[in-house]
Amino acid sequence: xxxxxxxxxxxxxxxxxxxxxxxxxxxxxxxxxxxxxxxxxxxxxxxxxxxxxxxxxxxxxxxxxxxxxxxxxxxxxxxxx
Amino acid sequence: xxxxxxxxxxxxxxxxxxxxxxxxxxxxxxxxxxxxxxxxxxxxxxxxxxxxxxxxxxxxxxxxxxxxxxxxxxxxxxxxxxxxxxxxxxxxxxxxxxxxxxxxxxxxxxxxxxxxxxxxxxxxxxxxxxxxxxxxxxxxxxxxxxxxxxxxxxxxxxxxxxxxxxxxxxxxxxxxxxxxxxxxxxxxxxxxxxxxxxxxxxxxxxxxxxxxxxxxxxxxxxxxxxxxxxxxxxxxxxxxxxxxxxxxxxxxxxxxxxxxxxxxxxxxxxxxxxxxxxxxxxxxxxxxxxxxxxxxxxxxxxxxxxxxxxxxxxxxxxxxxxxxxxxxxxxxxxxxxxxxxxxxxxxxxxxxxxxxxxxxxxxxxxxxxxxxxxxxxxxxxxxxxxxxxxxxxxxxxxxxxxxxxxxxxxxxxxxxxxxxxxxxxxxxxxxxxxxxxxxxxxxxxxxxxxxxxxxxxxxxxxxxxxxxxxxxxxxxxxxxxxxxxxxxxxxxxxxxxxxxxxxxxxxxxxxxxxxxxxxxxxxxxxxxxxxxxxxxxxxxxxxxxxxxxxxxxxxxxxxxxxxxxxxxxxxxxxxxxxxxxxxxxxxxxxxxxxxxxxxxxxxxxxxxxxxxxxxxxxxxxxxxxxxxxxxxxxxxxxxxxxxxxxxxxxxx
Numbered sequence: 001x002x003x004x005x006x007x008x009x010x011x012x013x014x015x016x017x018x019x020x021x022x023x024x025x026x027x028x029x030x031x032x033x034x035x036x037x038x039x040x041x042x043x044x045x046x047x048x049x050x051x052x053x054x055x056x057x058x059x060x061x062x063x064x065x066x067x068x069x070x071x072x073x074x075x076x077x078x079x080x081x
Numbered sequence: 082x083x084x085x086x087x088x089x090x091x092x093x094x095x096x097x098x099x100x101x102x103x104x105x106x107x108x109x110x111x112x113x114x115x116x117x118x119x120x121x122x123x124x125x126x127x128x129x130x131x132x133x134x135x136x137x138x139x140x141x142x143x144x145x146x147x148x149x150x151x152x153x154x155x156x157x158x159x160x161x162x163x164x165x166x167x168x169x170x171x172x173x174x175x176x177x178x179x180x181x182x183x184x185x186x187x188x189x190x191x192x193x194x195x196x197x198x199x200x201x202x203x204x205x206x207x208x209x210x211x212x213x214x215x216x217x218x219x220x221x222x223x224x225x226x227x228x229x230x231x232x233x234x235x236x237x238x239x240x241x242x243x244x245x246x247x248x249x250x251x252x253x254x255x256x257x258x259x260x261x262x263x264x265x266x267x268x269x270x271x272x273x274x275x276x277x278x279x280x281x282x283x284x285x286x287x288x289x290x291x292x293x294x295x296x297x298x299x300x301x302x303x304x305x306x307x308x309x310x311x312x313x314x315x316x317x318x319x320x321x322x323x324x325x326x327x328x329x330x331x332x333x334x335x336x337x338x339x340x341x342x343x344x345x346x347x348x349x350x351x352x353x354x355x356x357x358x359x360x361x362x363x364x365x366x367x368x369x370x371x372x373x374x375x376x377x378x379x380x381x382x383x384x385x386x387x388x389x390x391x392x393x394x395x396x397x398x399x400x401x402x403x404x405x406x407x408x409x410x411x412x413x414x415x416x417x418x419x420x421x422x423x424x425x426x427x428x429x430x431x432x433x434x435x436x437x438x439x440x441x442x443x444x445x446x447x448x449x450x451x452x453x454x455x456x457x458x459x460x461x462x463x464x465x466x467x468x469x470x471x472x473x474x475x476x477x478x479x480x481x482x483x484x485x486x487x488x489x490x491x492x493x494x495x496x497x498x499x500x501x502x503x504x505x506x507x508x509x510x511x512x513x514x515x516x517x518x519x520x521x522x523x524x525x526x527x528x529x530x531x532x533x534x535x536x537x538x539x540x541x542x543x544x545x546x547x548x549x550x551x552x553x554x555x556x557x558x559x560x561x562x563x564x565x566x567x568x569x570x571x572x573x574x575x576x577x578x579x580x581x582x583x584x585x586x587x588x589x590x591x592x593x594x595x596x597x598x599x600x601x602x603x604x605x606x607x608x609x610x611x612x613x614x615x616x617x618x619x620x621x622x623x624x625x626x627x628x629x630x631x632x633x634x635x636x637x638x639x640x641x642x643x644x645x646x647x648x649x650x651x652x653x654x655x656x657x658x659x660x661x662x663x664x665x666x667x668x669x670x671x672x673x674x675x676x677x678x679x680x681x682x683x684x685x686x687x688x689x690x691x692x693x694x695x696x697x698x699x700x701x702x703x704x705x706x707x708x709x710x711x712x713x714x715x716x717x718x719x720x721x722x723x724x725x726x727x728x729x730x731x732x733x
Contacts, residue, residue, distance in 0.1 A: 016362075030150050031517040036275045037146040038519065039185045044279075054310045054407035057416075057518050063184040066293075066305075066522035068403045068411075074515065 009081065011060065011075040014048040020079035027076045035073060036061055039063040046079065088136035088252060089169045093193055094177030096143030097396070099205035099235065101532050104140045106235035114539050117165070122156045131245050139168065140401040145185075146190045149310065151440050161196045172616050173251050174200045175244070180210040180217060180232075181524065183290065184282050190226070191278040199251040202230040203244060209524075212295040225285035277511050301396075303525040308397070309522075316403050321397075322423060325388045329381055330428050336380040344373030362564060363379060363557070371556025374629055375690050376545070378428055381458060383541050385424055385431045390536035392420075394528040398438075399520055406518050412500050413507030415439050416518060418448040422499070422585055425455035426492075434540055435697055443511040447503055449698060450708050453691055454499035456492045457682060459630040463682045464491055466634055466649040467675040470658050487679070495683050498715065555689040560627045563599040563621075563636075591642045613681065613717070614674040614724040616663045627687045654655045673732050677724040685716035 012065055014020050022044050025036055040046070049059040049066065057070045094100040104112070108127025117124045125140035139582040141160060142153035156165065165172025174193050174640040177184040193200050200221075210217065223230040229247045233240035308314055355361040392398045398420060406416030417439045425432030432452045439445040439472040456464075468484040568575065594600055603620035610620050618640050625634040634649050641657035648654075685690065686709045696705040 013453065017147070020486045031519065033148070033272070033275075034146070034150070034519055036146065036272060037188060038521075039188065041272075041276055041279055046608065050309065052309070052346075052403050052407060053315055056410075057403060058524060059309070060401065063182075065182045065185060068399070068406075068518065068520045068522055070406070070518045 009031040009079050010075050011046065011048070011077040011079050012058070012071045014079060014081075016045075016048050016050055018081065019045060019047045020029060020081050022077055023075065023080050028077065035069065035077070038067060039081060040067070040077060046077075082184040082397045084610065088131070088134065088138050088579075089139065089171045090197075090248065091139045091141055091171035091174045093141045093157065093174055093189065095145055095182070095189060097521065098143070098177045098179040098186055100140065100143060100177040100184075102235040102529055103175075103203060103233060104138065105243070105531055105535070106238065108138055117156050118167075121152055129648075131249060136248075136627065137169075139171065144189055146189060146237040152442075157241065161193070161198065164617060171198055172255075173248050173396060174198050175248070176202045177202050178202050179205050180204050180207045181213070182206075183217075183286055184279070187226075187282045187285070188278060191281060194228075194257070196463060197257050199255050199257055200228045200243065201247050201251065202226065202228055203240070204230055204232045205234070207232045208234065213299065216293075218289045221289035222285060225288055230372065251489075251548045270291060283396070299524065304525050305400070305522075309400050309403060314400075314533070318401055318404055321392075325385075329384045329388070333380040333384055337377050337478075340377045340380070344369055344377070347373070359564075363560065364563070367557050367560030368553065371560065371628060372553055374632065378430075378459070378690075379541065381427050382431050383537060385427050386537040386540045389420065389424065389431070389435055391528050393536070394526070394533050396523045396525045398521050402520065403522060410518070411505045413444075414448060414503055415441070415444045416520075418444065421448055422452060422455055425452040425457060428457050428459070429453045429455065429688065430694050432538070433691065433694050434543070436698065441513065441517075442505075446704065447506050447511045449695060450506060450704075451499040451503050453688070453708075453712065453726055454495040454502070454684070456495045457630075457688075459688065460491070460682055462631045462634050462649040464488055464679060466637075466654070466658075467679050468656045471670070471672040471675045487676075491679055491683050493681065494719075498684060502711075502715075555628060555692075559599075559625060561598075562602070563594055563597050563625060566596070567593060591639055594621065594636075594639055612725065613720040614671070614677045616669050617668065618661070619674075619678065623681070624685075626682075628689050630682055630687045633682070673724060673727040677720045678728065679721040680723045681715075684719045685713060686712035 009020075011020070011022075022042050023030060024042055025032055025040060031079055044062060047061040047068075051058050052068075055071075057068045058074055059066055059068050061067070090106055092100055104125065104127060107129050112125060112127030115124045116122065122142055125142070127137045127138045129138040133238075139160060141157045144154055144157055147154055147158050159421055160168050161171065161174070174196070174212075175415060176190045176193055178190060190200065190202060204217075204219065209717070219230050219232060228708070229251075231240045231247060232245050233244060291697050292710075308317060348369045351369065352365050356366070387399075392401070401419060403414035407417045409416050409418055418436070419436075421432045424435055429452045432455070433449050436445045436448045436452070437710040439448060453570035464487075467488055473484045474489060477486060500638055501565055599621050600617075602624055603617040607615075607617040608622050608623075615623070621638040621640060622633050625636040634654070637658065638651075638654055643655065663669045692705060692709060696702060699705060
């Protein structure tokens, strides 16, 4: 069994239907800032709902609403399960 | 103090928070929609009857934040600081907050506190919230936020009286929230501000809301299991689009015929009332025919806007973007570019106007620049005429109709070229990293009939109004090119030498056209278009059809003396084209010429309404002229390759 190290776990590899908590949102771009303004900040709970037909983008639930984002962006969001 | 002055009240809120519905219910029909100067951000204003006074209600664009990263946010910010020219600084802000999505909606509210303007929170969707068995203590929320909070329902007018009295109270004794001061110490672009705001919100919500965790799966979730399903989601998307286009084409044909007949009748009436001469010809052949030829597409445009508004209002549009983003991003476009491009198969005008949903300017421009490659309905008469004349009744492999295959090939050619152009543009002129895709998937809702129709009519009216002036001007110019110079002596000799002398009026029309500036221009460009397989007569038709593609059919009818009211399936026109000779006696048309012409029509920017709308939407003549230029160049090269390669392989 290979366990994913908590430190390296990002939202992009969270399994469908699983919950996690955001521990860091990396990057200084306006994109990451927009994500934070949409409520994705450290400490918030997040659930992976599904990925789109071609594997990207992803749909997550955060603060009671549905948000779609690309894997690229999700990869900059560190989580712990 | 302020009793004499007209009040200004701003309505602010997240997209999908129910802002438009509230705006409509407060203002009734007393509203007007325009654009803020120089940009395509909609400026919506209405008048709101408060007790004893009247207020100007400004509906700000739907916003998630006020950080001024998008045009919408910049405009909203300018309005709230009083820096937007022509808009007085608001006296009160009504913050529209969706109760089912409280935390994220309140984020904007915490930003609104920073403008020093009193804020009232109008809580919408409260019924849906309570249906999910959540509980909210509005009094507690109000105390936590330190501003009035009122539950409103646009349909039942719940909360309207209270909203009015709260607004009046705040106008008389302005009270602002002091939350802004708490943040003044965290400075700059530090994310600490965002964290502090959400921290404040979490505390406020924790005290006043009791969530019912048992009620996990809403109706919306269940619908989404099917509609964004990996397989069925795509199948349903394709089915919905087919239905939309089928409906547009079948429902629009009747009103389009009526409009066409109506403009024809109008032209006849005007002609019969005026003395024959330049004025009558200008009005009938220039203005009525030109403007009418564009307005004929209004039924299609209205229907398309109806469907877009419907898909938008139910929440399906963002799902479509979600499903297709991966495909679109391969080309460097946003998932949201899909719908404008799809719409352009009916008509590029609504398609280009629908690009407003794309936030990034570069992605939006890239989408606008490739939208006209989608084969629109105005190209159909051209394809139909060419196929009926040269390829009818032929099959390949014994069972496939050659006409159908060619039709499909023309549509595919447009799509392939569009993809290539987008690919190149996104790496050169409009170079930008792949657009971010951060999009809310709002809960599905039943569409609000009024919002849907209002959206449809506003957009259609903007098309008519904005494009109208340019179309009128170009109609007159093109008419003049095909009309002047005109000698007063009718070419009698031509009448006698021609066997079809039963139509002297059209015959002289044809002679006039040959002698006109357009006719001369046809001769001038003949050396240029000869490598494409076109003689000067086809050149004249090409020039005339820069107004609108379907004009090709009526121009060819005039050139070949068959009367200008012939349509693309007319046997007279078809045999005239087949029998047409060049000046040296060789046949003017071959199947290869027809193919070359079809390719030209797939790629060329021959639609003055589209040019007008692109100018309007990009707010730049440079981009507009660039588009006309590169499309014409591509059309020339495409046609050249088709004709020369065809000849090389021995086709004629």
